[in-house]
Amino acid sequence: MSMKNKFRSFFWDDDYEYVEEEIEEENVEEPSPKQRSDKKQEQGNVVSLKSAKSSSKMVLSEPSSYNEAQDIADQLVNRRAVVINLQRVDHHQAKRIVDFLSGTVYAIGGDIQKLGTQTFLCTPDNVEISGSISEMMAQEDDISRRW
Template sequence: MSIKNKFRTLFSVEDEEYYEELAPDETEELSRRSQKQEKKDSKNVVSLKSVQAQTKVVLSEPRSYDETQDIADQIVNRRSVVINLQRVDYQQAKRIVDFLSGTVYAVSGEIQKLGPHTFLCTPDNVEITGNITQMVEDEEDFEQRW
C-alpha cells in the first residue's frame, strides 16, 4: 500500500462525491426551506444605511445677499438650515429665498416657511412632517390675546 492510500484510509478522503437527483416538487420544497432559514438568520442583520453620521441644524441670520452662498453650501453638505430674514430688507430677502429655493430643488430637498421672516431649508435626507399655520393679525390683536 502506498503512502497516499494510507492517508486516504486514515482520513477517509474520497475523490468521488455523491449526488442525488431530486424531483421538481422536492426541489421547490428545499428552496422554500432555505429561504425560511435565511429569513430567520437575517433577523440580527442591521442595515448600514440606517446608521448615519450625526445630523446638524444650522441657524443663519444673513445681513446681506452676499451670505447666501454660505447658506447654500450648508444645504449642499446635507445640513438643515433655519434662516431668519429679519435683518435684511424685503428685496434682498426675496432674492435670498429665490436662490435658496433653487439650491433646495437641486438637492431634492424642501423649503418651508416657519414664520413671517423665518424659513427652514432641508436636504433630501431630512423628512419634514406637519406644518405651521400662519395667522395674519395686527400687532394690536396679538397683544390683546395675551
C-alpha cells in the same frame, strides 16, 4: 400520499423528488468573533448608528447681506437643514436670498417652508418635514388684525 405531496404533484408535474431535511441544532456552530468581524468587513455597506446620528445637523443662519446666501446653499448641498432668520436684511435682499435658496433646494430635491414672517426652513432630501405652521400663522394674522 400526504396532502403536501398531493399539492405538490398538482402544481408541479415534474420528475423531481423533494426531500425535506431536518437540521440538527447540535451540528450548528457559532461563528467565532474573528469570523464575525470578517463578515462585517465583507458586507461593506453597513453604517453604524453612531455615525448616522452624528451626521445629521441643523444650521441656524442670520444673514446680514445677499453675499451670505451661497454659504447657506453650501450647507444645504452638504445635506444639512438650515433655519434662516431674515430680520437683519432689507426686504429686497431677503427676497433675493429666498429666491436663490429656493433654486438651491429645488436642485437638490429638498424643501423650503416658511416658519414665521421672516423665518424659513430649508431642508435637503434626507430630511423629512411633517406638519404645517400655516394654520398657526393664519390665526396670528387674525389676532393681529383685531388689535
